[in-house]
Amino acid sequence: MRKFFAALVVSTILAGTGHAASIYPIDRATILAGSPFDFKVEFSNVVKPEDVKITINGQDYKSVLGKDAQFVAEEKSKDKILGSSVILRGVTIANAGDYKIEIAAGAETKKVTWNVYGTADKPAAKNVIFFLGDGLSVAHRTAARIMSKGMTEGKANGRLNMDSLDRMAFIGTSAADSVTTDSANTMSAYMTGHKGAVNSLGVYADRTPDTLDDPKVETLGEALRRQTNKAIGIVATSEIQDATPAAIVSHTRRRDDKAEITGMLLDVKPEVVLGGGSAYFLPQATNGSKRKDDKDYIKLFQDAGYKLATDKTELASAAGSDKVLGLFHTGNMDVTWDREFSKKGSVDKFPNQPGLVEMTKAALDNLSKSPNGFFLMVEASNIDKMTHPLDNERAVVDTIEFDQAIGVAQDFIAKNPDTLLVVTGDHTHGITIVGTVDDTVEGTEMREKVGGRSFTNYTDENKDGYPDKLDVTKRLAMFVSNYPDHYETFRPKLDGPFTPALQNDKKEYVANEAYKDVPGAVFVQGNLPKGAATGAHTVDDVVLQATGPGSEGFKGYMEQSDVYKVLADALALGVKQTN
Amino acid sequence: MAKVFEAQFNRRWTLRFMAGLPLLIAGGRTEASEDLTFDDLYGKISVLGLEFSEKVKALAGKPVGMRGFMAPPLKAEAQFFVLTEVPMSICPFCSSDSDWPDNIVVVYLHRKQTFTPPNETIEVRGVLEVGSWTDPETGFVSRLRIRDAAYQAV
Structure with a gap:
């Protein structure tokens, strides 16, 4: 142990002195073969373009990436010069294998290795349904089982739907810049295969202040559009721009760029979009809008062929349309206990909100018509939003609703066994x-x-x-x-x-x-810094469960970025499936 | 308690007159202010937008009194604060203005006052202003404001 520690100290010192440059994607990044990504090198000093040397597996980068990089002499944050950089956007690597990237400019050097992976030639699963309980920890499941089913003489009187899934893995959720993660980084890792920084979606966080210029990686939504004709559905009980639903389509350093994320949703045009967050669809002149421009995204979505639903009744009739935009709250939807039972929260203002079960049914009714299959993500957002403020009962009741929505998916799978079902959380809470x-x-x-x-x-x-x-x-x-x-x-x-x-x-x-x-x-008395308003996320592993074709890939310990690889393999995203 | 408020309120008003601010006459003590609650603000609330109530429309430009909680100040030198229906637990400016509830009222003080503890209900009196306005210093967009305001713990 002691020896190991000493070795660690030495290597850390070496790392600190040898090279101060940063390379994105980062060391040990895993990249889907053929998926577009941005390559960026940040030097800590101002360097001359003629001094910059970049090789990939010993060859000049241009021959591997096929493009010339853009050289930025001085990147700045306000008036401070941060150094020079090199950026190459939208590159791809077609062949699987390890790629060693070496860069040098004067005294600055850096080496990283990427692993590019291919997938199966043919998809194992026609459909993928991905259930995410935000903040879902082991205690939420146990409490949901006890509260919902009861217990007699130490044995549960019944099982949750999620208790019956065939395979499981422990998921490590840490971020590239922090041991404790957030929903943006984790869902982004699930949906891109790249671990990023806390608060980032579909990008590696670079040093420039602009939150929308960071080097991008491909999202699952984009990969599905590039390689397949599958339909896409996104369902959440939060604002639809919240980190988890946003991660399927978004690229930003800052998850709070919700006005921009609304536009990113329209870029990918998922066939089903259901949740809260209408405030970011409304032009700024409308009361209740949280936009700072005049764009009317309700109209833009309608112009793109979406049928709008604003409550449970409208959702029932809109579900059969080609594309459905269901917005049921200006902000986050109410939690299950308040929506269905206590009628507290903002239920008096938005009395006819659908629940996760109704939304999942509506989404499956729509998506199941897609002849080429679909990807559906369903998020129980409020498990997290209630565990943060220590409202454990409300979090558990939302877990019960989450489980009932999983039951809806299982009914679908009984008739459509070519469907991979994944149930997981994105990080844990300290609930016990x-x-x-x-x-x-x-x-x-x-x-x-x-x-x-x-x-x-x-x-x-x-x-x-x-x-x-x-x-x-x-x-x-x-x-x-x-x-x-x-x-x-x-x-x-x-x-x-x-x-x-x-x-x-x-x-x-x-x-x-x-x-x-x-x-x-x-x-x-609190045990967190006085700046903390609520309980925080914890670092404990998340339990992922899965069933159906492709679920064999889930086992043992996995990083959340490894989950994407299993999804990509099940869907054969390395292979073009469109004509 | 209400009586104490009136007395202090009137003193403030008197000071303003002494300071020679002519616009204050409209909001002066001779005109009774109408009480406004957070439930009164919107006549229609829907996913597609909120509509001000008839009461709010009728009170535009008139003196009002309103009870609520003072959200943490935007920055120490800000000339305004946000009045909320319930005490704010989040730190809105640490994250983004997205975290504000729909039904906030921005209060521009007649003169600086000390901030109150977050658990304390306050009553604000001033002139109601209705419609979108962007604070030139902070860029903060508000739709309902109480201007030339003073407040008192209740």
Whole structure:
């Protein structure tokens, strides 16, 4: 161990002194053969173009990449000169194999190796359905199973739909620039095969301030358009421009470029687009718009042949159209508990929002008409959006809905076995189940009622799969490992989603006093920096499950970027399937 | 509490008159201000846009009073703050203006006041301004503003 550590220190020092240049794609990048990508070299100094030497496997780069690079003498951030760069956009490498890239300019040198991979000649799967539970951690699944199905004498009274999938893998989710990831980087890795930086989609994050000029890699949406005639569907309960749905089509350093992402959706034109986020479709003159220009994307989508649906009723009638744009909220859609049961949140403003089950059905009704098959991504966005603010019950209820949507896909697969089904998360949260909070236990403090010696008493009289109420006397004791200052109430938040902390004028988050007087509430001092508003993502592996043709590729430990390789292989994206 | 507010409010108004700001007369104490709530703002809310309520349209250019929470200031020297229906837990300016809820009101203060704790309800009084406007210093776009405003904790 000691020796290993010493070796690590030496190699780190060498790396620090020998070369300061950066190359994109980065070292150990995996690239689908024939897929377009941007090649960029950033020098840390201003160099002369005649001094720049770039070889690939010992040959001049031009002979391998087939194009001349553009030399930028000085890249700048405001007035600061960052150095020279070389960029070559939209290059491809046709043949699989390892490619060693060596660059030099004066004293600056750098070497990286890329692995270019091919795919099967023929697709194993006609369709791929990719379910992503945002932030889906093991505890969400366990809690959903217990809350939805119950448990008797230690055995689950039923299984979740996702419990029945055939294969699984542990997925590492770290980003190229950070051990803890975010949804943008992870979904981008799933959908491009490249690990990028936190907050980036379909690009390697470069050093220039422009968020839209970073070196691009091909997204799955683009690869499907390039090589196949498959239809594409994107379904989410968040804004449709949110990181996960956006990753199928987008290229930006900054996931918050949501106005631009709306345009990127229109560039790829997925046949089915269902979610929230209409504010970025509306021209700035319209109240509720979050655009800063006059573009009317509702009209632009309609002009491109989309049938618009703005609520559950319209979705039912629009599903049969060639292309469907379903926008059900100006922002993120309401979470399942509020939408279906409590009617809190913004349900009074948007009362007829469809749920993930209805959206999945509508998407499959549409996409299944595609003679060449389809790719459908379904995201339960709010598992994450509720675990962040420590609202564990709402996150679990959204997990139950996610599982019911998976059931819809399984019904489809029963009749269409040439479909690969993948169910995964994109990162974890620190949520864990300690046991129960049992109100029948004697004690003046709520902590006395937390323990592992009883079972829960949730009921499901109407057999809809959801607990009839959350505030039962023996409920799951769920806690999150990292948090801001807040009041722990030991109870579900019946009045609306939990807001644990509020920002003060020093930009520090302090406990939200609205929960101070909840009976039994105790102050919990945060263990995150005071700038953190909510719990943060965690680094624990994600569990991916899969079934159907091509799912054999999922096993053991995989990086999230490796997942793309399995999808590309199942769909034979290395091979042109159009005439 | 309301009485205290009135007294302080009136003092402020008096100061403004002393400062010789002629525009203030319209919003002065002689004209009673109408209370406005966040529920009053929009008559129609839909995916395809929001429409101001008749009440908001009728109160444009008139003095109003409104209760809410002060979102963290955009920057220390900003001349405005955002009034929200519920306390803001996110740091909107750390991420993007996308995180703001639909129903915010931008408050331009008559003169600088200290910021309040995030848990505290405040009441703002000033003149309601309706329609899109871009703050020249920050580029922040607002659709509803209360100008020449003062506020008080309640």
